[in-house]
Amino acid sequence: MKGLQRNVFFYMLILVVMIFAFVNSITPKEEQVELNFSDVLDRMESGGVKEVTVKDRVVGGILKDDTPFTIYVPELFGQAYGSRIMDAAEKYNVPITTAPPESESLLASLLPTLLMVGGLALIWFLFINNAQGGTNKAMSFGKSKAKVHKQDPSSRVTFADVAGLKEEKEELQEIVDFLKAPQKYQAIGARIPKGILMVGLPGTGKTYLSKAIAGEAGVPFYSISGSDFVEMFVGVGASRVRDLFNNAKKDAPCIVFIDEIDAVGRRRGAGLGGGNDEREQTLNQLLVEMDGFADNEGIIVIAATNRPDILDPALLRPGRFDRQIHVGVPDVNEREAILKVHARNKPIDSDVSFEVIAKRTPGFTPADLENMINEAALLAARKNMKTVTMELIEEATTKVMMGVEKKSKMVTPKEKRIVSVHEAGHAVVAYALPDADPVHQVTIIPRGGAGGYTMRLPTDERNYMTKNQMLNELKIMLGGRAAEKIILKDISTGASSDLKSVSSLARNMVVKYAMGESLSQMAYSEEDNVFIAKDMTTKRDLSEQVVAEIDREIRTLVDTSYDETIRILESRRNQLEDVAKALVEFETIDADEFSLVMEQGYEALHRLRNKKEEDETPEEPPLQVATQEG
Numbered sequence: 001m002k003g004l005q006r007n008v009f010f011y012m013l014i015l016v017v018m019i020f021a022f023v024n025s026i027t028p029k030e031e032q033v034e035l036n037f038s039d040v041l042d043r044m045e046s047g048g049v050k051e052v053t054v055k056d057r058v059v060g061g062i063l064k065d066d067t068p069f070t071i072y073v074p075e076l077f078g079q080a081y082g083s084r085i086m087d088a089a090e091k092y093n094v095p096i097t098t099a100p101p102e103s104e105s106l107l108a109s110l111l112p113t114l115l116m117v118g119g120l121a122l123i124w125f126l127f128i129n130n131a132q133g134g135t136n137k138a139m140s141f142g143k144s145k146a147k148v149h150k151q152d153p154s155s156r157v158t159f160a161d162v163a164g165l166k167e168e169k170e171e172l173q174e175i176v177d178f179l180k181a182p183q184k185y186q187a188i189g190a191r192i193p194k195g196i197l198m199v200g201l202p203g204t205g206k207t208y209l210s211k212a213i214a215g216e217a218g219v220p221f222y223s224i225s226g227s228d229f230v231e232m233f234v235g236v237g238a239s240r241v242r243d244l245f246n247n248a249k250k251d252a253p254c255i256v257f258i259d260e261i262d263a264v265g266r267r268r269g270a271g272l273g274g275g276n277d278e279r280e281q282t283l284n285q286l287l288v289e290m291d292g293f294a295d296n297e298g299i300i301v302i303a304a305t306n307r308p309d310i311l312d313p314a315l316l317r318p319g320r321f322d323r324q325i326h327v328g329v330p331d332v333n334e335r336e337a338i339l340k341v342h343a344r345n346k347p348i349d350s351d352v353s354f355e356v357i358a359k360r361t362p363g364f365t366p367a368d369l370e371n372m373i374n375e376a377a378l379l380a381a382r383k384n385m386k387t388v389t390m391e392l393i394e395e396a397t398t399k400v401m402m403g404v405e406k407k408s409k410m411v412t413p414k415e416k417r418i419v420s421v422h423e424a425g426h427a428v429v430a431y432a433l434p435d436a437d438p439v440h441q442v443t444i445i446p447r448g449g450a451g452g453y454t455m456r457l458p459t460d461e462r463n464y465m466t467k468n469q470m471l472n473e474l475k476i477m478l479g480g481r482a483a484e485k486i487i488l489k490d491i492s493t494g495a496s497s498d499l500k501s502v503s504s505l506a507r508n509m510v511v512k513y514a515m516g517e518s519l520s521q522m523a524y525s526e527e528d529n530v531f532i533a534k535d536m537t538t539k540r541d542l543s544e545q546v547v548a549e550i551d552r553e554i555r556t557l558v559d560t561s562y563d564e565t566i567r568i569l570e571s572r573r574n575q576l577e578d579v580a581k582a583l584v585e586f587e588t589i590d591a592d593e594f595s596l597v598m599e600q601g602y603e604a605l606h607r608l609r610n611k612k613e614e615d616e617t618p619e620e621p622p623l624q625v626a627t628q629e630g
Contacts, residue, residue, distance in 0.1 A: 164334030203367025226263030237282030403448020425483025
């Protein structure tokens with residue numbers, strides 16, 4: 001729409017220029033000869049002047065050859081020169097003609113002004129129209145931008161289309177019942193929640209679940225983003241809130257869904273020098289509409305956010321958003337169900353096990369799982385395959401987690417050796433620790449920003465971590481740096497991301513989970529505060545001695561873990577060398593091959609790989625020798 005407006009403005013500008021050119025071209029212009037006063041007197045004396053004309057103080061005439069002429073008469077001598085011309089004309093019998101001054105037409109005089117005013121009005125119209133997002137009505141500032149989805153029974157989304165989230169759907173079922181039959185709740189005096197706040201990480205299905213509520217109830221669904229309320233003019237957002245609820249009342253019962261409500265519902269008075277008046281007025285109007293004097297019975301407001309900590313307290317009190325529903329990351333059973341939903345319209349091969357994929361993708365949100373299945377389908381299309389196989393899904397999973405595989409990247413033999421030793425260190429330490437997650441794959445092929453990686457898969461779902469498990473994670477992350485120190489007698493920059501993770505985990509263990517030895521059992525950190533004014537008015541609760549003790553505890557955790565990692569790798573140096581050697585030769589080894597190297601050494605893997613290559617090589621047909629009898 002904006003491109004169309006720019007084109008219209010360009011064409012109108014060209015039209016104005018053409019009008020000016022046309023008006024200028026149709027104005028009659030005569031070609032005249034300018035003569036001086038002496039030449040005119042000489043031509044009159046010789047009979048070369050046919051007629052003299054005096055019009056609006058302009059002296060001119062026509063020569064014998066019918067050529068018009070004019071005489072420049074200075075204003076100072078105008079009357080004297082005119083008298084001499086008149087006397088000469090009478091003397092030489094030259095006819096004299098006088099004419100009144102021409103009156104300019106009103107339209108011709110007003111045309112430039114009208115064109116200028118019209119052009120300015122057009123520019124102003126296009127500017128206002130563009131500032132309001134290309135709407136057809138230039139002054140429709142306060143109209144709501146909500147999209148209305150009327151539920152079509154054949155294509156509506158219901159709870160059956162939402163895999164997992166069993167408890168969340170049970171919590172929302174009473175909202176569906178109220179929208180279907182509000183009399184049951186009104187008869188017993190129960191007040192249904194006016195607002196429901198969906199809280200969860202991005203991609204966990206908050207918007208989809210809200211659509212399913214409307215689909216189950218069969219009511220209209222108004223969808224709008226929090227950023228659609230706020231505009232550059234103060235008062236526009238409040239007007240849009242009023243318009244939204246006025247339209248929703250006409251379709252009641254219905255659902256109003258506000259996505260990313262933190263864009264308009266942030267805590268008021270959070271800045272140092274005032275606030276955003278437009279956003280705060282919009283929030284005030286939303287508070288009034290949800291729990292003011294207006295009657296919004298039959299309108300259920302559902303909002304989604306991943307930052308409930310920054311919302312205004314008035315928005316979260318009972319009577320507005322009465323209920324908060326936390327939409328979390330799905331567990332292994334829910335991931336399996338979600339994968340089956342997203343694979344319904346794709347040709348999945350019979351060898352695909354969604355149970356295995358679900359176990360391999362801990363922490364994946366429904367959006368991540370959908371993206372992973374789509375990546376597998378794209379890989380299948382790229383390779384001209386008719387079905388999506390398990391191998392493609394595993395490749396897509398690794399691609400989503402680690403990035404694109406860069407086989408074409410040039411790696412020198414020295415760098416290849418460094419990366420192989422580094423990744424072997426991670427894998428060997430993970431193998432040696434009893435409670436660590438088993439190694440699934442080790443590779444030195446670059447992916448994303450990593451030169452290689454060691455992938456470990458958990459054996460079960462984990463909601464909590466013990467101190468020993470976190471210490472194991474520290475040792476595994478330090479395994480790459482320790483292996484470089486032992487084998488190469490040097491260290492590289494490849495451990496930069498590992499060291500950042502070590503620092504973050506160790507600090508959280510001390511200040512957040514109170515896992516230090518010499519500190520009291522209390523938390524020493526606060527959540528990040530996004531509000532400047534509140535942060536500046538909060539006093540610091542930690543003394544300098546406690547801060548120094550925290551630093552000592554963090555350093556003790558890291559140093560102790562590093563020393564233990566060195567001890568583990570030195571005791572398994574032969575296995576470390578074998579894994580590094582296998583990575584240099586084969587670049588990628590899976591879980592079974594890694595276990596084979598750890599138990600039987602590099603030579604066992606080398607024999608296994610050679611045997612596989614021989615089995616996969618097709619046998620050549622026997623040579624046919626032609627013989628001739630007789």
